[in-house]
Structure formats: structure tokens, C-alpha cells
Amino acid sequence: MPLHPVAEAGVTVVDWIDERTSLSGAGRWMMFRKVPKGTNWFYTLGSATMFAFLSQAVTGVFLAMYYRPDATGGAYESVRHLTNEVFLGAFVRGMHLWGASVMVVLVFLHMGRTFLWGAYKYPRELNWIIGVVLLILTMVMALTGYLLPFDQRAYWATVVASNITGTGPIVGPYLADFLRGGSEFGATTLSRFYAIHMLVVPGLIAALMGAHLYLVAKLGTTAPPWKKVHKDVKLDTIEA
Amino acid sequence: MPSKHDRYKSKYTVDRQVPGAFEGETITRRRFMTGTAHTAGAVAAASFTLPALGLALAPVFEREPHRWEIAGPVDMFPDDNYIPVVVTLAAGIGQVGKTTVYVRKHNAALDTDAYDRNPRTHPFIALSDRCAHAGCPVRWVPAAERFACPCHGGVYDILGRRVGGPPPRPLDRFFTRVSKQGLVEIGPRYSVNSELKPFSPRGPGEPLDGLGQYLYPAQFDERK
Structure with missing residues (x-):
């Protein structure tokens, strides 16, 4: 039975691209993997974290269309305008605000699952290390994003956070100066946090998430620790 | 049998019997080209990385002027x-x-x-x-x-x-x-x-x- 012309066109386009990129092989390698017995809902925490990040990325891009990193009052005013007057502004901002907490919670649940399952052991240590870096980057996102509404809570929370950074011995004071862009909360602190929040860290997170996923696909996932090692009767018979 | 590298330890390409070598040459042209390309890449990368880093790090070394x-x-x-x-x-x-x-x-x-x-x-x-x-x-x-x-x-x-x-x-x-x-x-x-x-x-x-x-x-x- 011939395909519908629209479906035919779709197949032609996909085939055209695949013939020139061989992407379907990579797609199959990534998507159709063997998973161990006992794989359950806990194994979705990683992808849940990824979707939380994607949600943050998409809502963040559109929030940036309205936000102004101006410490003399423009920042607060732009957030107020977005929240109170822009169509769906409060909704999208709410998604970004609550999504941030969701992502932090999911990251920790995902890490707890990996730890309790023992899934960080050989040969997956490198993926654990990448995960730790991703955890730190997520916290950096939470810290830098907290300042951007530029209300009293945001300001004082950042003052305290940068001062806590300064209490690290020897390098702490210099690190706090680097974070603030000076010895006091100054003119460029807000734009500095804004640049870190929307340019530096998201790129790093996306890149490391790619490496994280590549290693998951390459090494496979671990069975839950309560699954006993399955003795293959047929294999034993062959050997004997 | 010792490998080619062990036999020709001389720094001159002629002694190492590199094809196209000439008297007094100490580095193969292939190696020289590779090194040049790497150096050019490093210089190009540093020329935008270092000023950008300086911009980000400068406030650590700057002080507000004293005010009364x-x-x-x-x-x-x-x-x-x-x-x-x-x-x-x-x-x-x-x-x-x-x-x-x-x-x-x-x-x-x-x-x-x-x-x-x-x-x-x-x-x-x-x-x-x-x-x-x-x-x-x-x-x-x-x-x-x-x-x-x-x-x-x-x-x-x-x-x-x-x-x-x-x-x-x-x-x-x-x-x-x-x-x-x-x-x-x-x-x-x-x-x-x-x-x-x-x-x-x-x-x-x-x-x-x-x-x-x-x-x-x-x-x-x-x-x-």
C-alpha cells in the first residue's frame, strides 16, 4: 500500500538528511539501549532533572526579553512590569522561579539514587564527578538568579552569600571580590551576576549534561542493588 | 631488533635519514608545520581569552577612591x-x-x-x-x-x-x-x-x- 503523499514527503526529507549525516545510527545507539532488569521509576530522576533544566532554559530566554540588569532601579522595575503587566508574565516568571527549586530538589534526589544504588562505582566514577560539577553549577545558577529580581530579599541574600564566600581562608576575600566585582556590592555586581546566570553557567551545564548523557549511553545503567546476580543455567551447561 | 627511534638518536634529520633532509636541518618540516599551527592557534585563543579574563578579574585589584x-x-x-x-x-x-x-x-x-x-x-x-x-x-x-x-x-x-x-x-x-x-x-x-x-x-x-x-x-x- 502506497504511503500518504505527506508521509512520503516526510520519509524523503528524513532519508535525505540521514544519508548525509548518518544520524539515525547515533539516535538508535542513544535511544534503544539494553537496560537491566529491575529498572524502575527511580531511573527517571536524571531525565526529570534534564527537563527541569530545559524548562529553565526556555522560560529564562523569554524572561531575558523583558529583564534589564540596571542596579539603579531598572531591574526591579522591569521585573515588576513583567510580573504585573505583561500577558502571562507572572506565569512564565513563576515557572522559572519554582522550576529553580524543582531542579535543585531533583538534582539531589538523582544524586541520592545514584549513591544508594552504588551506581557511582567502576566504571562510572567519571560520570559521578561530572555530576558533582553539574550539582555545583546548579547551585551557582540558584545563587546568581536569586539576585536578579533586585528587591530587598535578593539584595541582602546576595550580600550575605558573597560575604560567606569571603570567609574562605586565604583565597576567600579575593573570590568574594571577584564575585562582587569589587570590595563592596557595586555598580557591576548585578550585571556580573546576570552574565554568569544567563551566559557562562548555562553553556557549561549544557555541555556537561551532554557528556553525562554520552557516558550513560556508553556505559549503560546499573541494576538495583537488591537484584541478585542471575546465574545463567544455559551458559553453565555450555561451559561444562 | 631496535626500533628506528633507538637507532637514529642524532638531532640532524640527515643522520636520521628523513626523506628530503638537508645538511644542518634539526627538525622535520612536518613537525615544524604542526608546531607552527599549534602556536598560531594558542596565540589566537590567548589574544581574546587573556583580555576577557583581565576584564573579569580587574575588580579584585581595584579599590574605590577614598571619599569624605x-x-x-x-x-x-x-x-x-x-x-x-x-x-x-x-x-x-x-x-x-x-x-x-x-x-x-x-x-x-x-x-x-x-x-x-x-x-x-x-x-x-x-x-x-x-x-x-x-x-x-x-x-x-x-x-x-x-x-x-x-x-x-x-x-x-x-x-x-x-x-x-x-x-x-x-x-x-x-x-x-x-x-x-x-x-x-x-x-x-x-x-x-x-x-x-x-x-x-x-x-x-x-x-x-x-x-x-x-x-x-x-x-x-x-x-x-
Whole structure:
């Protein structure tokens, strides 16, 4: 039975691209993997974290269309305008605000699952290390994003956070100066946090998430620790 | 049988029988081209990375110029109570660049420490409202003669010395002077240890007693 012309066109386009990129092989390698017995809902925490990040990325891009990193009052005013007057502004901002907490919670649940399952052991240590870096980057996102509404809570929370950074011995004071862009909360602190929040860290997170996923696909996932090692009767018979 | 590399250890390509080698040549052209390409790449990358890094790191090495801010006429400040004054620390950024300073006249009965008992060098005592623990704004409570911090319960006495809570050192101070017009002026900030000995300004949470003063170095271009 011939395909519908629209479906035919779709197949032609996909085939055209695949013939020139061989992407379907990579797609199959990534998507159709063997998973161990006992794989359950806990194994979705990683992808849940990824979707939380994607949600943050998409809502963040559109929030940036309205936000102004101006410490003399423009920042607060732009957030107020977005929240109170822009169509769906409060909704999208709410998604970004609550999504941030969701992502932090999911990251920790995902890490707890990996730890309790023992899934960080050989040969997956490198993926654990990448995960730790991703955890730190997520916290950096939470810290830098907290300042951007530029209300009293945001300001004082950042003052305290940068001062806590300064209490690290020897390098702490210099690190706090680097974070603030000076010895006091100054003119460029807000734009500095804004640049870190929307340019530096998201790129790093996306890149490391790619490496994280590549290693998951390459090494496979671990069975839950309560699954006993399955003795293959047929294999034993062959050997004997 | 020894490999090619072991047999020809000479630095001359002719000795190593490299095809196309000529007398006195010490590096193959292929190696030279690879090195040149790598170097060119490194120079190109450094030429935009280094200036960008410098831009990001510069504030660590820069200091705000010293400012003298008018607090008010001399008569405004009693010697047994603090008057809050708002001064500008960083200009051009509105409210964010301002801070509250608690000012009182020098009091011979109170200011008996070796470092501040001279009323000519310390005509007025100006305490920063920045808590020495995490940097929240402390409030002067006249009835209790205490400074209280709203964030984590730091408490200071009338000289700014810690009497309770987590702060590791007393409240920071500002230099003061009286202008010819009879106005009290607030100068640069300095930090003090528990004996009120002055140090260059340090961030909140950084102790200045014992080992602490060595763990938290002074900022660049500031003298101890």
C-alpha cells in the first residue's frame, strides 16, 4: 500500500538528511539501549532533572526579553512590569522561579539514587564527578538568579552569600571580590551576576549534561542493588 | 631488533635519514608545520581569552577612591548616643551604593582604648552598620546600649565590641574629621580586632585575632 503523499514527503526529507549525516545510527545507539532488569521509576530522576533544566532554559530566554540588569532601579522595575503587566508574565516568571527549586530538589534526589544504588562505582566514577560539577553549577545558577529580581530579599541574600564566600581562608576575600566585582556590592555586581546566570553557567551545564548523557549511553545503567546476580543455567551447561 | 627511534638518536634529520633532509636541518618540516599551527592557534585563543579574563578579574585589584562624606554639623552628635547617618560608599548606583553609619562624639570616659583615646585623631566615633558576621545591617538600640543584628543574632556593645552571637570581630569603623565649616565628615572604612586595634578593611566573617589575621590577607594596595 502506497504511503500518504505527506508521509512520503516526510520519509524523503528524513532519508535525505540521514544519508548525509548518518544520524539515525547515533539516535538508535542513544535511544534503544539494553537496560537491566529491575529498572524502575527511580531511573527517571536524571531525565526529570534534564527537563527541569530545559524548562529553565526556555522560560529564562523569554524572561531575558523583558529583564534589564540596571542596579539603579531598572531591574526591579522591569521585573515588576513583567510580573504585573505583561500577558502571562507572572506565569512564565513563576515557572522559572519554582522550576529553580524543582531542579535543585531533583538534582539531589538523582544524586541520592545514584549513591544508594552504588551506581557511582567502576566504571562510572567519571560520570559521578561530572555530576558533582553539574550539582555545583546548579547551585551557582540558584545563587546568581536569586539576585536578579533586585528587591530587598535578593539584595541582602546576595550580600550575605558573597560575604560567606569571603570567609574562605586565604583565597576567600579575593573570590568574594571577584564575585562582587569589587570590595563592596557595586555598580557591576548585578550585571556580573546576570552574565554568569544567563551566559557562562548555562553553556557549561549544557555541555556537561551532554557528556553525562554520552557516558550513560556508553556505559549503560546499573541494576538495583537488591537484584541478585542471575546465574545463567544455559551458559553453565555450555561451559561444562 | 631496535626500533628506528633507538637507532637514529642524532638531532640532524640527515643522520636520521628523513626523506628530503638537508645538511644542518634539526627538525622535520612536518613537525615544524604542526608546531607552527599549534602556536598560531594558542596565540589566537590567548589574544581574546587573556583580555576577557583581565576584564573579569580587574575588580579584585581595584579599590574605590577614598571619599569624605558629610555626616552633619558637629552639634548634631551627642557623646553618649549614636545618630544614624546615610553616606554614599559607591557613587552612581543609587540606594545600593549607600550605607548607614552610626556616629557619636568622642567620649573620654568611654573611648579609653589605646587606639582611639586621642580626641584629636578620633574626634568622632563612626561605626559601620555592617554586621561583622555576614554583613546584614545592625540596628542601634539606645535603651539597651547595644547594636543588634536581625539575621543571626549578633550583639555588640556601645563601642561596637561583640557581646553575643556569631560575629568574629567588632563592628568596622570609619575615619572621621571635622571640616573648617564645622561639619563632621566620614572617611574610609577600617576594621578593628577585639582590642580595637585598626586593620585595613576586611570583609564580614573574617576574624582579626590570633591566626585569623593571617588567614584573611589584606586587600591589594592596602597597607595593614
